[in-house]
Amino acid sequence: MKCKRCRRADAAVDLPSHHAAFCPACFFVFFRRQVTEGIRKQRLLVPEDRVLVCVSGGKDSLVLWDVLIDAGYETEGLYIDLGIEGYSDRSKEKVLAYAASRGKTPIVVELATEGVPIPEAARCARMQECSVCGTVKRYFFNRVAAEGKFTVVATGHNLDDETARLLGNLLHWQRDHLARQHPLLPGADGGLVRKVKPLWRVSEVETAAYGFLKGIDYVTEECPMSEDATSLVYKEALSRIEDRMPGTRIVFYQGFLDPSNPLRKRPETATPEDAPGADAAHRTEVAAEGGEGTARTCVECGAATFTETCSFCRLKERVRKARSLRATTVSR
Amino acid sequence: MYNASMIRVRLPQKKKELEFPGPRRVMDLLADAGVRPTTVIVTQGRRLLTKDHRVEDGTTIDVISVVSGG
Numbered sequence: 001m002k003c004k005r006c007r008r009a010d011a012a013v014d015l016p017s018h019h020a021a022f023c024p025a026c027f028f029v030f031f032r033r034q035v036t037e038g039i040r041k042q043r044l045l046v047p048e049d050r051v052l053v054c055v056s057g058g059k060d061s062l063v064l065w066d067v068l069i070d071a072g073y074e075t076e077g078l079y080i081d082l083g084i085e086g087y088s089d090r091s092k093e094k095v096l097a098y099a100a101s102r103g104k105t106p107i108v109v110e111l112a113t114e115g116v117p118i119p120e121a122a123r124c125a126r127m128q129e130c131s132v133c134g135t136v137k138r139y140f141f142n143r144v145a146a147e148g149k150f151t152v153v154a155t156g157h158n159l160d161d162e163t164a165r166l167l168g169n170l171l172h173w174q175r176d177h178l179a180r181q182h183p184l185l186p187g188a189d190g191g192l193v194r195k196v197k198p199l200w201r202v203s204e205v206e207t208a209a210y211g212f213l214k215g216i217d218y219v220t221e222e223c224p225m226s227e228d229a230t231s232l233v234y235k236e237a238l239s240r241i242e243d244r245m246p247g248t249r250i251v252f253y254q255g256f257l258d259p260s261n262p263l264r265k266r267p268e269t270a271t272p273e274d275a276p277g278a279d280a281a282h283r284t285e286v287a288a289e290g291g292e293g294t295a296r297t298c299v300e301c302g303a304a305t306f307t308e309t310c311s312f313c314r315l316k317e318r319v320r321k322a323r324s325l326r327a328t329t330v331s332r
Numbered sequence: 333m334y335n336a337s338m339i340r341v342r343l344p345q346k347k348k349e350l351e352f353p354g355p356r357r358v359m360d361l362l363a364d365a366g367v368r369p370t371t372v373i374v375t376q377g378r379r380l381l382t383k384d385h386r387v388e389d390g391t392t393i394d395v396i397s398v399v400s401g402g
Contacts, residue, residue: 001382014382021382058400160399208373208398212380220345226401235399239370 016246038201052150057091059211059218060156077106083117124322129225139312145193157197164234190304340392354389
């Protein structure tokens, strides 16, 4: 198979969803265009942005960082060490190695040092690991971005991630979640930094192919905590559909993002200008903080919250109490 | 010990290795291995293979899952 773009070199990547196949050099051009088009269409970034790229050591986040550096954005990487034995060490190694190859030093947050390693925090709080992980990551994304004066936080969510989430939200008629789902979550007062997903137009196969061809050494093993993640069920269903009907995923998601889509409006606040607005950001953080009402600052840490103490500080407190209870029991 | 007159298909994330007689296209090898094409990339050393690429006997290919959870 020959490259559909240059028509000379042998193709290395075939993309049935685009009726195309590319040699490595032309695939790089295609991939970067997909990402920059995604950024332009949804106005995710401006050239003056200072971007905090959240990197996990996996393919998507490292590829995102790579593309943004090559595109000329001012970026720094943020790695959150989740404190998962073995897996976190291997992930961190990949992040540090990639960063060094681009002359960068990532910001590293160690959850063990912060008192909330994910496995222990989930046990103490009697919550799903992925849920705890989400709470903790959101907290540090905002905190590190605010402390470092970053204008935006970028994550490596791709088309497969977003369509899996969309399918889950639709199947359960999560109308509030549907109204909030977007590659751009605007910032808001009180330390909520703008969050963007520049890879929303590219699939997992495309990011993996880009990473492989660019020689980016990423961690291929899955997080051991996510084995039972429901998103994997939705991804499997969508990949079956995509196999039979290539291009369905991008049509599904682009159709959803169409501003005229009534599902993107909250029933009680559906207005023409309500997509996506500053209110959407607040609503997301409200949901994350488990409350409604007026934003205020956490009495413990000063982070934006809608309850007296933010969800991160509440989690930290539960871990502290569980530890002290354990210590008392052991000493008896 | 693997058979040099066969195609060796490695699935590192599943810690699995399979052998098939060649020549065979990548898409047929994936079907035989029970792997959906939209969930993997297929490599041979530093090369990325398209799904219609014909693999010869004695070749080792890696099937890398691209699906991330969470």
